[in-house]
Ligand SMILES: Nc1ncnc2c1ncn2[C@@H]1O[C@H](COP(=O)(O)OP(=O)(O)O)[C@@H](O)[C@H]1O
């Protein structure tokens with residue numbers, strides 16, 4: 001296939017030969033991937049494959065030891081996450097990491113503050129979050145740490161969206177969440193994507209990830225081993241045996 005036809009539009013995110021190390025341990029080895037404008041891309045793979053390390057290097061949480069990250073046509077390799085957020089690349093980290101002592105509303109305000117410091121814009125961002133997840137509106141004054149896991153994931157997503165990203169990176173949406181929560185969260189992500197948000201989703205639940213995404217990458221021991229349209233990967237015998245068989 002002509003590589004130009006793989007991605008539907010010019011790449012919003014282009015990662016080339018990325019490497020991540022922890023001391024002398026190489027966790028990510030020459031990973032290349034792309035997310036097009038408005039595209040929904042999934043990454044699947046077993047525990048310890050290097051998915052989180054890749055996402056952290058993309059979103060500026062840690063510095064890669066090799067390779068290049070381009071966002072919106074600009075080389076942003078090694079830039080810290082607070083600068084990337086301002087350029088439109090937001091991350092929902094593995095384990096949510098909401099500010100547990102702060103109220104739900106203040107978590108959203110902190111997310112919005114990166115995008116704008118005018119009170120009106122911040123109020124609007126907070127209300128957008130509450131409109132998207134009405135359950136959070138009912139709990140706006142509660143400490144974020146007192147929310148259920150599903151509500152904390154909603155808050156982490158809403159906090160990421162409050163910075164008005166063009167690309168939302170989500171590391172392990174489903175981790176520890178009940179199926180009924182996921183039945184609500186996956187459609188929300190699809191709706192956000194239809195409205196133009198590009199999404200890069202790391203997900204253990206391969207079946208669900210391939211059902212909602214356009215394209216996907218499979219990572220194994222620090223490398224991308226398979227990639228293609230989500231539909232093709234869902235039918236790939238190797239993928240089915242390794243990642244879909246147990247569901
Ligand atoms: N902070 C760290 N220090 C040392 N090794 C780490 C650290 N974080 C991850 N690793 C190692 O890097 C590899 C990839 O981990 P990770 O990126 O978290 O994988 P995944 O998200 O796919 O489960 C694993 O072998 C893991 O043990």
Ligand SMILES: [Mg+2]
Nearest residue numbers: 051052094172
């Ligand atoms: Mg991980």
